[in-house]
Amino acid sequence: MGRYLVTGGAGYVGSHTVLALRDRGEDVVVLDDLSKGHREAVPAGVRLVDGRCEDRRALAEAFGGGRFDAVLHFAALSLVGDSMRDPLRYMAENLSTLSAVASAAVQHDCRRLVMSSTAALFGFPERIPIDEEQRLGPVSPYGESKLMCERALDWAERIHGLRFASLRYFNAAGADPEGRAGEDHDPETHLVPLAIDAALGLRPPLMVFGTDYPTDDGTGVRDYVHVTDLADAHLRVLPLLEKQSVRYNLGNGTGYSVRDVIETVERVGGRRVPHALGPRREGDPAVLVASSAKLRAETGWSPRFAKLEDIVRTAWDWRAAHPQGYAGARQAA
Numbered sequence: 001m002g003r004y005l006v007t008g009g010a011g012y013v014g015s016h017t018v019l020a021l022r023d024r025g026e027d028v029v030v031l032d033d034l035s036k037g038h039r040e041a042v043p044a045g046v047r048l049v050d051g052r053c054e055d056r057r058a059l060a061e062a063f064g065g066g067r068f069d070a071v072l073h074f075a076a077l078s079l080v081g082d083s084m085r086d087p088l089r090y091m092a093e094n095l096s097t098l099s100a101v102a103s104a105a106v107q108h109d110c111r112r113l114v115m116s117s118t119a120a121l122f123g124f125p126e127r128i129p130i131d132e133e134q135r136l137g138p139v140s141p142y143g144e145s146k147l148m149c150e151r152a153l154d155w156a157e158r159i160h161g162l163r164f165a166s167l168r169y170f171n172a173a174g175a176d177p178e179g180r181a182g183e184d185h186d187p188e189t190h191l192v193p194l195a196i197d198a199a200l201g202l203r204p205p206l207m208v209f210g211t212d213y214p215t216d217d218g219t220g221v222r223d224y225v226h227v228t229d230l231a232d233a234h235l236r237v238l239p240l241l242e243k244q245s246v247r248y249n250l251g252n253g254t255g256y257s258v259r260d261v262i263e264t265v266e267r268v269g270g271r272r273v274p275h276a277l278g279p280r281r282e283g284d285p286a287v288l289v290a291s292s293a294k295l296r297a298e299t300g301w302s303p304r305f306a307k308l309e310d311i312v313r314t315a316w317d318w319r320a321a322h323p324q325g326y327a328g329a330r331q332a333a
């Protein structure tokens with residue numbers, strides 16, 4: 001059994017990765033300030049340190065209980081639109097959060113770290129699918145902040161021997177297939193939960209951002225990857241860190257348009273998705289689809305939920321069972 005620290009483990013991708021680690025019998029500590037995450041998303045048997053990654057006392061408490069085999073770092077500000085309004089906060093906070101956690105890891109003799117990176121590193125990509133050789137060119141402070149984090153880790157490796165994996169997720173979606181966790185953001189900006197909530201009548205009609213993209217149906221195309229498959233990728237890169245640091249683009253490799261997502265939600269849920277057509281959202285590329293060939297070849301990773309319909313079904317089931325998200329679980333407790 002190993003010991004792992006998961007920062008941001010009360011959040012969406014982090015909590016699903018905590019479940020994957022626990023399912024494997026690992027010992028897990030979560031460090032999360034609950035600014036976006038939920039206490040109820042941290043499963044029983046996992047210690048939650050409620051504090052900020054930049055806070056020395058919280059770090060000392062998290063690292064205090066014994067040596068970690070690796071740190072999985074999810075905690076970050078992660079809203080692209082928000083970052084366009086508050087660029088310096090995004091740059092400063094995402095870098096200082098990563099730096100504080102990486103320094104503490106080195107100090108406590110843990111030299112393995114996995115970081116959540118993003119497709120936003122590539123900005124408006126030159127070619128589809130996007131492999132690791134493509135030019136990095138973020139077009140938002142959020143993307144830029146994650147690129148700075150990757151560069152900081154390069155230096156930490158050279159100077160402190162801290163090995164790292166940077167996983168550049170494309171569009172995380174779906175929920176734990178056993179119904180133990182799901183997506184509950186406030187504000188919610190992601191397409192799949194917004195479309196589901198519109199269908200369930202939990203939110204206003206969905207606004208389709210742009211119908212004049214150079215895509216088959218004019219709407220934006222993305223690579224939706226199941227959150228449990230993302231969690232699995234984290235587990236699979238851990239053994240590689242014994243030898244080297246790695247960077248992988250992480251998606252299913254198939255693009256679906258906004259209209260595809262709407263139709264899929266309607267099919268899965270058996271209800272209409274009320275929606276209106278609107279202008280493009282500033283900074284949105286037309287198409288983002290990953291090549292995860294390198295990850296597949298080097299770790300054997302392969303998505304269990306390759307079809308959009310299967311991803312959407314898990315998200316639908318969780319939301320239909322938790323119309324108030326984790327707040328419902330709080331009231332029931």
Ligand SMILES: NC(=O)c1ccc[n+]([C@@H]2O[C@H](COP(=O)([O-])OP(=O)(O)OC[C@H]3O[C@@H](n4cnc5c(N)ncnc54)[C@H](O)[C@@H]3O)[C@@H](O)[C@H]2O)c1
Pocket residue numbers: 007008009010011012013014031032033034035036037038051052053054073074075076077078097116117118119168169170171172173185
């Ligand atoms: N969701 C996606 O589609 C997606 C895509 C690409 C990359 N990412 C990256 O993956 C990671 C997880 O994303 P998510 O969707 O699960 O986000 P999330 O907001 O659900 O989770 C982040 C968690 O970190 C916590 N947190 C934030 N700042 C903190 C701090 N300074 N100290 C302690 N805790 C802090 C929040 O309370 C939250 O629980 C982020 O780094 C994000 O940038 C997400």
Ligand SMILES: O=c1ccn([C@@H]2O[C@H](COP(=O)(O)OP(=O)(O)O[C@H]3O[C@H](CO)[C@H](O)[C@H](O)[C@H]3O)[C@@H](O)[C@H]2O)c(=O)[nH]1
Pocket residue numbers: 078079080118119120121169170171172189190191192194206207208209210219220221222258281284288
């Ligand atoms: O209300 C909405 C929300 C989204 N969209 C469209 O749906 C697609 C997906 O949008 P999301 O907001 O769900 O996801 P993004 O592709 O914008 O963002 C994702 O990829 C980014 C990198 O580009 C970041 O990593 C971010 O965290 C991650 O969620 C886009 O074409 C977007 O224009 C709509 O039409 N209406």
